[in-house]
Amino acid sequence: MDSDERQRVLDPARDAAALKALTHPFRIQLLGLLRQFGPATASELAARTGESSASASYHLRVLAKYAFIEEAEHRDGRERRWKSVHRVTSWDNAAMEGDAAGREFVGLARRRQVEYLTDSVSRYENDAALGLLGEEWRGVSGISDLLPRLTPESLGELLEFVDDKVEELERRDADDPRARQVALIIAGLPRADA
Template identity: 40%
Template sequence: MKKPRPQPVQSVTAPRTVSRVVPDPTALKALAHPVRLRMLGMLRIDGPATATQLAARLGLNSGATSYHLRQLAQYGFIEEAPHASRRDRWWRASHELTSVPASEAEGEALDLDLAFNQAVLSLQVGQMQQALEEYAELPAEWRKASAANDVIIPMTAEQAEVLTRQLTDIILEAMRVAPPLGEATAPGMVPFSIMLHAFPYPGRLPHSEEDGGS
């Protein structure tokens, strides 16, 4: 009797810890700048770079880029990266992810939260528009992996919070078993962007009790 050929064992990547930063309001204010957001994203996705390299990618002068890099470094978003070249100063992202918890702040802290979210939204809209422009040129397998869904569900605030937390957990779990951003990856592997926007349908917003009248 012919013995069955042993099947190869599939390797499973062990989950790793995703490094993240939770900025305080002052740091959030420093990050709420379109150029700094783009620079931080570039350093996370593409790995370490110099001010000159980032300036060329962004169409800026190296002086302006150096200023924004110093601001990011001051608040701990980036750090100097060791490099063989002594002529250039290399920078790398200090974390893979920026976490901004749901805001319960009021006054100036809430204004800073809104300013940061507005800057992030503007950046994301630009990325989504560029992705749409490139969609027709994507290989079929990447078109099938892409999505732009819009689902509206009647829910209480508590149910909505649970759902968004579950969706975030699923995304973070996928990130934990993936290679770190900015490092060499397997063939066919590219950065894949997932944007989660969840909110009460506009125009149907619940009002706080103090705004509800008698």
């Protein structure tokens, strides 16, 4: 998947209906699960989330209508499998802040990312306690918080560098059997008072 296929950039002026569709918390959750675990049926996603298959199916069709997901290859003729079209959904913060639906979506997306961080920490601690992670993983895992003083240009450059580096390392490790999915959550949030 090249960079253009990897990412969908939302524009509130062009994607108003898609943006409104994505402001539903369950749809964000479904899209996240398809990105994290790969293709799945409505029933499989319902089992993961505790929602009904009918509800999952409806929300998957809405995501498909706005091209966030598409039908995946079927294992057999009975089940409809879905997959994410892009690995990342991004947006221009300034454009989103000027639009009510954009602000709603960005707030919801940020809160979902914080929930994902909390879930990832809990899962890591559980996996480590059960001995499911070897020493090589425990030795390099961690969370860091930094408060550097940066210009807007430097923050943009830093975030772009991290994205590019992740793509490079992912390509390098693609065929390594030791590679695992890693929860990598990055935030660059300036403080007005500092």
